[in-house]
Amino acid sequence: MRLLPEPAGRIEGGRVEFEGQDLIELDESEMRELRGKEIAMIFQDPMTSLNPVLTIEEQMVETIKAHKKITGSDARARAIELLSMVGIPQPEQRLRNFPHQFSGGMRQRVMIAMALALEPKLLIADEPTTALDVTIQAQVLELLSRLAADHGTAVILITHDLGVVAGMTRRTNVMYAGFVVESATTAELFAQPSHPYTVGLLHSMPRLDAQPGEPLIPIEGTPPDLRFAPVGCPFAPRCAWRVESCWRGMPPLEPLQPTTEVHMTGSGATHRCACWNRPTAEEASAGRPLRAGFTAAPEPIGAGR
Amino acid sequence: MTTPVLPAQAAGAPAQASATPLVSVEGLRMYFEITSGVLLSRHVGDIRAVDGIDLSIEKGETVGLVGESGCGKSTVGRTILRLYRPTAGRVVFDGQDITYAEGSTLRAVRRRMQMIFQDPYASLNPRMTAAGIVSEPMEIHNFASGRERRERVRDLLATVGLDPDYGDRYPHEFSGGQRQRIGVARALALHPDLIVADEPISALDVSIQAQIINLLERLQGEFGLTYLFIAHDLSVVRHISDRIAVMYLGKIVELTGSRALYERPLHPYSVALLSAVPIPDPAVEGRRRRIILTGDVPSPSNPPNGCRFHTRCWLRERLGNPDRCVAEEPVLREMTAGHAVACHFAEEVDGTAEQVQVTGRPGSGTPRAAAGPTPAAAGSMAGEAAGFPAAAPAAPASPEGDRPRLRKRS
Numbered sequence: 210m211r212l213l214p215e216p217a218g219r220i221e222g223g224r225v226e227f228e229g230q231d232l233i234e235l236d237e238s239e240m241r242e243l244r245g246k247e248i249a250m251i252f253q254d255p256m257t258s259l260n261p262v263l264t265i266e267e268q269m270v271e272t273i274k275a276h277k278k279i280t281g282s283d284a285r286a287r288a289i290e291l292l293s294m295v296g297i298p299q300p301e302q303r304l305r306n307f308p309h310q311f312s313g314g315m316r317q318r319v320m321i322a323m324a325l326a327l328e329p330k331l332l333i334a335d336e337p338t339t340a341l342d343v344t345i346q347a348q349v350l351e352l353l354s355r356l357a358a359d360h361g362t363a364v365i366l367i368t369h370d371l372g373v374v375a376g377m378t379r380r381t382n383v384m385y386a387g388f389v390v391e392s393a394t395t396a397e398l399f400a401q402p403s404h405p406y407t408v409g410l411l412h413s414m415p416r417l418d419a420q421p422g423e424p425l426i427p428i429e430g431t432p433p434d435l436r437f438a439p440v441g442c443p444f445a446p447r448c449a450w451r452v453e454s455c456w457r458g459m460p461p462l463e464p465l466q467p468t469t470e471v472h473m474t475g476s477g478a479t480h481r482c483a484c485w486n487r488p489t490a491e492e493a494s495a496g497r498p499l500r501a502g503f504t505a506a507p508e509p510i511g512a513g514r
Numbered sequence: 515m516t517t518p519v520l521p522a523q524a525a526g527a528p529a530q531a532s533a534t535p536l537v538s539v540e541g542l543r544m545y546f547e548i549t550s551g552v553l554l555s556r557h558v559g560d561i562r563a564v565d566g567i568d569l570s571i572e573k574g575e576t577v578g579l580v581g582e583s584g585c586g587k588s589t590v591g592r593t594i595l596r597l598y599r600p601t602a603g604r605v606v607f608d609g610q611d612i613t614y615a616e617g618s619t620l621r622a623v624r625r626r627m628q629m630i631f632q633d634p635y636a637s638l639n640p641r642m643t644a645a646g647i648v649s650e651p652m653e654i655h656n657f658a659s660g661r662e663r664r665e666r667v668r669d670l671l672a673t674v675g676l677d678p679d680y681g682d683r684y685p686h687e688f689s690g691g692q693r694q695r696i697g698v699a700r701a702l703a704l705h706p707d708l709i710v711a712d713e714p715i716s717a718l719d720v721s722i723q724a725q726i727i728n729l730l731e732r733l734q735g736e737f738g739l740t741y742l743f744i745a746h747d748l749s750v751v752r753h754i755s756d757r758i759a760v761m762y763l764g765k766i767v768e769l770t771g772s773r774a775l776y777e778r779p780l781h782p783y784s785v786a787l788l789s790a791v792p793i794p795d796p797a798v799e800g801r802r803r804r805i806i807l808t809g810d811v812p813s814p815s816n817p818p819n820g821c822r823f824h825t826r827c828w829l830r831e832r833l834g835n836p837d838r839c840v841a842e843e844p845v846l847r848e849m850t851a852g853h854a855v856a857c858h859f860a861e862e863v864d865g866t867a868e869q870v871q872v873t874g875r876p877g878s879g880t881p882r883a884a885a886g887p888t889p890a891a892a893g894s895m896a897g898e899a900a901g902f903p904a905a906a907p908a909a910p911a912s913p914e915g916d917r918p919r920l921r922k923r924s
């Protein structure tokens with residue numbers, strides 16, 4: 210989205226392609242045109258993107274008119290339509306309200322309505338339900354998946370909740386310390402988790418359907434400090450599977466099975482994983498290394514992490 | 515008005531049938547006044563945060579408290595600790611009525627009850643060292659002194675998995691998980707009997723939540739602690755609790771063993787709440803159907819008449835909106851041993867597709883969740899978001915064959 214202020218955040222390199230066009234090459238006004246119209250974003254806290262001193266009507270009409278040449282009254286009619294689409298009762302009256310007069314779940318639905326106002330091709334939802342109760346989360350997620358299905362919108366869902374991933378997505382990229390460490394269709398990722406971090410996450414959270422008393426296997430250590438670039442694998446300090454080479458070189462994201470062709474998208478996306486010493490299927494289901502006598506390789510002296 | 519306090523009979527509850535529960539609460543009400551006016555504030559209403567609950571906690575037991583934001587969970591915990599003076603009802607701690615206890619009496623019981631807070635950042639004094647934070651309760655209560663106290667601080671830090679030599683560091687020098695450990699060490703300082711843990715892991719990175727859960731479980735075994743565990747995350751509450759109380763708008767609507775709550779929820783609200791919790795397994799998620807509650811949670815200052823859930827209840831709608839739900843408030847009644855529910859029509863919940871679908875497993879004598887009709891507004895949660903067709907839902911033949919492949923047990 211190129212929303213990070215410089216110089217605090219800058220794009221160091223690489224490409225971000227949207228419909229074949231490299232977004233990094235675009236100038237600010239071209240990018241602004243794309244944002245909202247083609248790509249929209251919703252955030253964890255809707256209050257950060259709703260203006261507290263303007264009514265919902267003012268904000269929605271402004272957004273709609275900024276991208277579409279239509280009259281104020283048409284924009285208003287569209288706003289009402291969008292609000293009822295996201296399940297806000299009495300949308301004509303609610304348009305006159307300010308954001309603080311809505312509950313958290315309703316504000317998130319207003320945000321979704323605004324994001325959808327311009328029928329974007331891509332919707333980036335950054336922890337859209339993290340601040341909400343599960344019952345309200347269910348409302349919002351149901352709304353998101355219904356709207357995406359009806360309009361053919363592609364969605365990038367950013368979340369730390371593996372349950373939400375399992376229920377909502379087709380394909381998953383697991384990230385650790387700024388790197389994609391595992392990438393697969395969601396069905397395959399859960400059927401055959403292959404990176405120690407993915408395995409660790411699955412075993413460290415209790416599942417609603419677990420037998421009471423099943424022990425959790427925590428991930429040891431603390432989350433990574435992103436100020437320091439890791440020398441080897443970024444997960445090495447916390448990893449139960451690490452071998453000596455993990456401290457030295459960053460493992461590449463590679464297909465699990467040797468293959469001639471790597472598919473990046475779609476239902477046949479190739480299952481890839483960045484790890485020197487992948488857990489076996491039995492180890493993944495046990496949540497710990499099972500090889501006789503195996504212990505995680507200690508940090509080499511003077512590695513200077 | 516009040517129902518008898520229910521005994522702990524659920525599976526997994528500690529075996530010792532102690533005569534007195536450690537905590538027992540009867541008809542507890544905690545209202546907060548709403549006032550208006552700048553100069554002369556007038557009392558214009560009440561937030562009925564907790565509105566008549568009965569609950570007992572046996573020694574060594576863990577009771578979980580779940581429900582949506584604002585339903586009164588924290589207020590229950592804080593009122594039991596007597597951080598508030600209850601509006602009505604009774605709070606009994608280890609046989610002693612502390613409802614209106616004050617001064618030295620209150621201080622004496624407070625020593626035996628401690629709290630662990632949600633936010634390890636906000637709950638620790640940034641200007642005190644870890645050792646200072648842990649020893650402060652001992653200073654306040656004149657517990658140990660000098661060398662003995664310093665030794666105890668080191669022991670406590672080690673007990674919660676911190677390096678005792680880090681005692682002279684300040685909170686900002688620790689990670690979130692380590693700060694929560696400091697909070698736990700502080701709570702343990704006075705050898706408490708009861709610990710009220712209010713969302714103790716919700717502010718932590720997912721990768722370290724299990725460290726704290728395991729720590730709390732280990733400490734319970736080591737020190738014979740009794741926990742009131744408050745959280746909105748049902749999976750976590752279910753993992754750690756022997757029994758669970760589900761709250762809705764200041765009332766307990768269901769109280770049962772944590773196994774029974776998942777396998778046989780009997781209150782329409784519990785069913786909806788459970789159905790909304792995502793399970794990290796696409797095969798299971800593909801079979802589950804959510805009950806989407808419409809509308810928002812009503813205000814606790816003006817709760818609905820009769821059953822407070824009637825404005826959002828799927829069962830009531832199913833039954834043709836019976837008047838009884840609006841006219842008469844359902845009391846918590848014991849349906850089977852140790853399983854209490856506050857719904858006039860709880861019998862009707864048993865065996866419904868909604869109840870069965872919560873688990874994503876076929877129930878006895880009920881059509882398969884995946885095959886049966888889905889409740890209104892359910893629809894597939896396997897978001898048709900990405901631009902390729904839905905994977906065919908898993909259609910396993912046997913109930914055992916469809917167990918998620920990745921189980922927590924080896």
Ligand SMILES: Nc1ncnc2c1ncn2[C@@H]1O[C@H](COP(=O)(O)OP(=O)(O)OP(=O)(O)O)[C@@H](O)[C@H]1O
Nearest residue numbers: 546561563582583584585586587588589590746814
């Ligand atoms: N000290 C207080 N003064 C006034 N109102 C209060 C106070 N504490 C809580 N309330 C109100 O009482 C109700 C219950 O609050 P409580 O904090 O117990 O809910 P909760 O279930 O713990 O919610 P959450 O999950 O958001 O922590 C809410 O409406 C809240 O606004």
Ligand code: SF4
Nearest residue numbers: 442445448455484485
């Ligand atoms: S085994 Fe090595 S490469 Fe793989 S995650 Fe662990 S530390 Fe990283």
Ligand code: SF4
Nearest residue numbers: 821824827839857858
């Ligand atoms: S008493 Fe009526 S409204 Fe309340 S939960 Fe039962 S069926 Fe629903």
Ligand SMILES: [Mg+2]
Nearest residue numbers: 587588589712
């Ligand atoms: Mg609370």
